[in-house]
Amino acid sequence: MNTSMISASVTMGQLQRKLDTISHNITNSNTTGFKRREATFSDLLSQQVYNQHDLSKEGGRLTPFGLRVGSGARIAQTALRLDQGSLIPTDRELDFAIAEKNHFFQVQSSENGEQQNRLTRDGAFYLSEDPDNAGLLTIVNSNGDFLLDANGNRINLPLNFQAINVSNTGGLSVTLDDGTAQNIADLSLIRVIKPQLLESIGDNYYRIPDVATLGFAEQDVFEAVAAGEALLSQGSLEGSNVDLGREMSELIATQRHYQFNTRAVSMADEMSGLVNGLRR
Known part of the structure; x- marks a missing residue:
C-alpha cells in the first residue's frame, strides 16, 4: 500500500x-x-x-538527498485532568463539595457479591436505612453505594436528629431533637498522589489498581487524608471541570485534521490510479 496512505489511515484511527x-x-x-x-x-x-547513493550524479541538486518517512501518529496518553471545578451552592445538607483537587470521597459498592471501595468526586448524598443495622440511617449516593468514614466503615446516624452538619475538615455531626450535638464520624477522603494510575470504571467512579504489580508502593500512589486537612464545603456541589469553549475548539481542530488525512488518502488513491493507467 502507498506509504502516504498508510500514514494517513493510521492517524485517522487515532x-x-x-x-x-x-x-x-x-x-x-x-x-x-x-x-x-x-x-x-x-x-x-x-x-x-536515501533515493540516490551516487552523489556525483546529483550535481546542483537543491533538495535533500534523504527523505524521512513516518508511519503516522498514535495516542500516547489520555491524561486525567484533576483541575478544580467550580463550586455550585445548593443549600442542601447532604451535598458536599471537595475544594482540593487531588482528594476523593471513598464509597463502598457491591460487585459480583463482593464489597469494593470506589473513589468519586460526586458529593451528592442521601439518607437510607442501614440494611445491617435496623433503626439506624446511613448515607448513600445516587447509586445506593455507602459513604465511608475515616475507619472504612459505613456512617450510621440516629433517627431522632434535626440537622446534619459537616465541618470543612470532614467532621460529621448531627443536632438531635433535644438540641444537643452528637459527633458521628470523620468522612473518609483519599489523596491520590499519582492520578494517572486511576482506572475509570464508569458512573463517575475511579478505582486504584493493584499498585504492587505496577512496581509502586501504596504510599507513593495514594494516602488517607489526615484529620483536619480536608477542605469540604457543605451545601455545595463541585461542577465539572470541562471548559466547553476549549472542547469545541479542540473538536473543530481535530475534525480539520481528520479531513486533511482523508484528503491525503484520496490523493494517494488518485496517484495510484494514474500510475496503474500508464501505457507504454
Whole structure:
C-alpha cells in the first residue's frame, strides 16, 4: 500500500479516539464532580529513505538527498485532568463539595457479591436505612453505594436528629431533637498522589489498581487524608471541570485534521490510479 496512505489511515484511527475523548468530555460537562481527559499524540516509527547513493550524479541538486518517512501518529496518553471545578451552592445538607483537587470521597459498592471501595468526586448524598443495622440511617449516593468514614466503615446516624452538619475538615455531626450535638464520624477522603494510575470504571467512579504489580508502593500512589486537612464545603456541589469553549475548539481542530488525512488518502488513491493507467 502507498506509504502516504498508510500514514494517513493510521492517524485517522487515532484522531477518532481523540474525537471520542472530546465527545465524552462534552457529554459530561454538567456531571457533578466530573474530571475531563486530554489526549496527547506521539509519532510512530519512521524511516530514513536515501533515493540516490551516487552523489556525483546529483550535481546542483537543491533538495535533500534523504527523505524521512513516518508511519503516522498514535495516542500516547489520555491524561486525567484533576483541575478544580467550580463550586455550585445548593443549600442542601447532604451535598458536599471537595475544594482540593487531588482528594476523593471513598464509597463502598457491591460487585459480583463482593464489597469494593470506589473513589468519586460526586458529593451528592442521601439518607437510607442501614440494611445491617435496623433503626439506624446511613448515607448513600445516587447509586445506593455507602459513604465511608475515616475507619472504612459505613456512617450510621440516629433517627431522632434535626440537622446534619459537616465541618470543612470532614467532621460529621448531627443536632438531635433535644438540641444537643452528637459527633458521628470523620468522612473518609483519599489523596491520590499519582492520578494517572486511576482506572475509570464508569458512573463517575475511579478505582486504584493493584499498585504492587505496577512496581509502586501504596504510599507513593495514594494516602488517607489526615484529620483536619480536608477542605469540604457543605451545601455545595463541585461542577465539572470541562471548559466547553476549549472542547469545541479542540473538536473543530481535530475534525480539520481528520479531513486533511482523508484528503491525503484520496490523493494517494488518485496517484495510484494514474500510475496503474500508464501505457507504454
